[in-house]
Amino acid sequence: MSKAASSGVKRRKLADIRKDNLGQILAVAEQLFGENGYSGTTIAAIAAKANLPKANVLYYFKTKEALYKGVLSRLLVLWMSHMDQMTADQHPNVALRQYILQKIKMSKEHPNASRIFAAEILHGAPYLKQQLATDLKQQFDKTCQVFREWIAKQWMEPINPEHLLFMIWSSTQAYADHALQCSMMLEKPSLDESDYEAGVEFLTRMVLKGCGIKLL
Amino acid sequence: MSKAASSGVKRRKLADIRKDNLGQILAVAEQLFGENGYSGTTIAAIAAKANLPKANVLYYFKTKEALYKGVLSRLLVLWMSHMDQMTADQHPNVALRQYILQKIKMSKEHPNASRIFAAEILHGAPYLKQQLATDLKQQFDKTCQVFREWIAKQWMEPINPEHLLFMIWSSTQAYADHALQCSMMLEKPSLDESDYEAGVEFLTRMVLKGCGIKLL
DNA sequence: GTCTATAATCCGATAGAC
């Protein structure tokens, strides 16, 4: 008689256990890597927070590096989302406003994902370099092209498309990466809903007016 | 006879050796901490790059933490410089333009200082928290007050002063912290003089037009 | 598949000769 058959009806399927553990490990790892960086995070700390023995973590991910890559692989997709929703037929007033809103929402809802991404870039993107050069570069060029078409249609003034994206990326990400600095300057324990809203409103205004796009 | 007296005229003064070694260690440490972070940098690596034995580094700085603090202590002053040059009697057109220029110049000339600062903020500013809450907070409030006076004089439109500073900080620092990402998107081995100039021009335009300040 | 015990390595820090 197999081990599985002897465990009774209440036993969860092995596949479910695996799925749950994998998800739990990845979620905890994302938090700790985001808070303390790669070298600053130990497998023991991840295991403890996930309520698993250390060896179990290393059963699912053979090495610490593999676990980090597992966390990273979901990141770029998340980070790039919403960018492809800006298209040449949309008016920049709507499209840029929506993109800024979504990016700040990302900073609010996935601050650790943003921080891991930022730390990776900061330290030379050893693991993301390839994906940046292919996936992100392709989307970047596509989006710059959309900006150029908006300019050709005279929906916006002739600004530098590349630097516009750099500016939107950095200033929206700041609401995750520099959240501590911002909250300290605002004398708050942490950023709250009204701060993110003020950020959206402010950045939308800067970008739209800066690009000479009429406010609705 | 003392050791010093027996060494002849060519011997450099002990005080000079100390000064040189201290400076060399701090410079190398700033580079490596900036590139690899605190946990990602070993004392052995710093010693090797400074052409000194490991124990010698630990002679000058009793612990790794003390060395890191030594590097940090110079940073905030550097990071905060130029902010106090914006005053209420200056026209924002000149003052903001100059501040953006200086901040991007900082990103170009001291990228590792900027990266250490960014990583420190990213991971909760364990060592800088106190200085941020006192020194930076004071300068932040002062600068926001300058913005409010400009608004009162109707030199600029009523924008949110706090978020304006957040935006200038993050978008100018990006030319150091996200330099790799930017250069990859521009298909260059690294950012060059023209990129920093384009950044200054672009950000100045966004901020001045965004705040409704007349371009000169 | 799970987990305890431990091997192997790396790194910060120190002792002590020069």
Next chain:
DNA sequence: GTCTATCGGATTATAGAC
């Protein structure tokens, strides 16, 4: 003040019982 040798602790990874 300088530097070799090494200690002690932490951390990744594995071996092997269950």
